[in-house]
Amino acid sequence: xxxxxxxxxxxxxxxxxxxxxxxxxxxxxxxxxxxxxxxxxxxxxxxxxxxxxxxxxxxxxxxxxxxxxxxxxxxxxxxxxxxxxxxxxxxxxxxxxxxxxxxxxxxxxxxxxxxxxxxxxxxxxxxxxxxxxxxxxxxxxxxxxxxxxxxxxxxxxxxxxxxxxxxxxxxxxxxxxxxxxxxxxxxxxxxxxxxxxxxxxxxxxxxxxxxxxxxxxxxxxxxxxxxxxxxxxxxxxxxxxxxxxxxxxxxxxxxxxxxxxxxxxxxxxxxxxxxxxxxxxxxxxxxxxxxxxxxxxxxxxxxxxxxxxxxx
Numbered sequence: 001x002x003x004x005x006x007x008x009x010x011x012x013x014x015x016x017x018x019x020x021x022x023x024x025x026x027x028x029x030x031x032x033x034x035x036x037x038x039x040x041x042x043x044x045x046x047x048x049x050x051x052x053x054x055x056x057x058x059x060x061x062x063x064x065x066x067x068x069x070x071x072x073x074x075x076x077x078x079x080x081x082x083x084x085x086x087x088x089x090x091x092x093x094x095x096x097x098x099x100x101x102x103x104x105x106x107x108x109x110x111x112x113x114x115x116x117x118x119x120x121x122x123x124x125x126x127x128x129x130x131x132x133x134x135x136x137x138x139x140x141x142x143x144x145x146x147x148x149x150x151x152x153x154x155x156x157x158x159x160x161x162x163x164x165x166x167x168x169x170x171x172x173x174x175x176x177x178x179x180x181x182x183x184x185x186x187x188x189x190x191x192x193x194x195x196x197x198x199x200x201x202x203x204x205x206x207x208x209x210x211x212x213x214x215x216x217x218x219x220x221x222x223x224x225x226x227x228x229x230x231x232x233x234x235x236x237x238x239x240x241x242x243x244x245x246x247x248x249x250x251x252x253x254x255x256x257x258x259x260x261x262x263x264x265x266x267x268x269x270x271x272x273x274x275x276x277x278x279x280x281x282x283x284x285x286x287x288x289x290x291x292x293x294x295x296x297x298x299x300x301x302x303x304x305x306x307x308x309x310x311x312x
Contacts, residue, residue: 126216149185202234
C-alpha cells in the first residue's frame with residue numbers, strides 16, 4: 001500500500017525525453033589540421049545558443065528546435081526497418097516502442113509547444129476523484145472508484161504506485177469489505193491460475209481472473225485482476241475494497257499488463273502518462289488523471305525526466 005504525504009501535484013510520465021546541449025567552448029565536430037592531428041572546432045548552431053547572458057540562463061527554445069528536428073528525421077524509421085531481421089530481444093523492444101508511438105507524439109508535441117497536455121487529450125482521458133484516508137497527522141492512502149463487469153459494479157481501490165496488480169475481494173467472507181459479485185457479471189471468467197501478492201505490509205491471495213474494468217469513459221475489456229479470497233489482517237482497517245497498481249507490469253505478480261498499460265496499447269489515452277494531485281489533510285480534492293494532468297494544480301511547464309528503471 002502506498003503512503004503519500006506530499007501536497008504537490010505529482011506526474012508520473014510513461015514517456016521521457018533527455019535534453020542536452022553544449023556549453024561554452026564545448027566542441028562537437030572534428031576537422032583535420034595537420035598530419036596525425038585534429039583541431040577541435042565548434043559546430044555552428046542552427047538556432048540561438050542555449051545558454052545566454054552572464055547568469056547562464058538556459059533558453060529551452062534551442063532544445064525544442066533540436067528535438068523537433070530529430071523527431072522529423074526518424075519519423076519513417078519504423079517503415080524502413082520493418083522487414084529487417086533483428087535479434088529477438090530487439091524485436092520485442094521495437095514492438096513495445098511502436099505500441100507507444102501514437103500516444104507519445106501528442107504528449108511530446110504538447111510539451112515542446114508549451115501547451116497543456118489536457119488540451120491535447122480531448123475525450124481520451126479520465127479523472128478519478130480520490131478520497132484521502134487520514135489517520136492523525138498522516139495521509140495514509142488515497143483511493144477512488146472503478147467500475148467492473150457487465151453491470152458496471154462500483155468498487156473502490158487504493159491507488160498504489162509501488163505495485164502493478166489490480167485486485168478486489170471475490171467470494172471472501174472473511175474480508176473486511178463485501179467485495180465484487182462476480183456471479184452477476186456475464187463477462188467474468190477465472191483463468192485457473194493462482195494469484196498472490198506480498199507487500200511490504202500485508203498480503204493477499206486468490207485466483208487470477210478477467211473482466212471488464214473502466215475508469216470514467218476509459219474501458220479495458222478482459223482486464224486481468226486478482227479475485228482475492230484471502231486478505232491478511234493488515235487490510236482490516238483499509239477503507240477501500242481493493243487495490244490498483246500503477247507501476248510497470250515488470251513487477252506485477254500476475255505477470256500481466258496493468259490497466260493503464262492496456263489503455264496505452266489500445267491507444268485509448270491521448271498521452272502515455274497519468275498524474276496525481278494529492279491534498280494534505282483534506283478528505284476530498286485529490287485526483288488521478290489518466291492520459292492528462294491538470295495545469296491548475298501545477299506550477300510551470302512539465303519537466304520530463306528519463307525513466308532509468310521500468311519497475312516502480
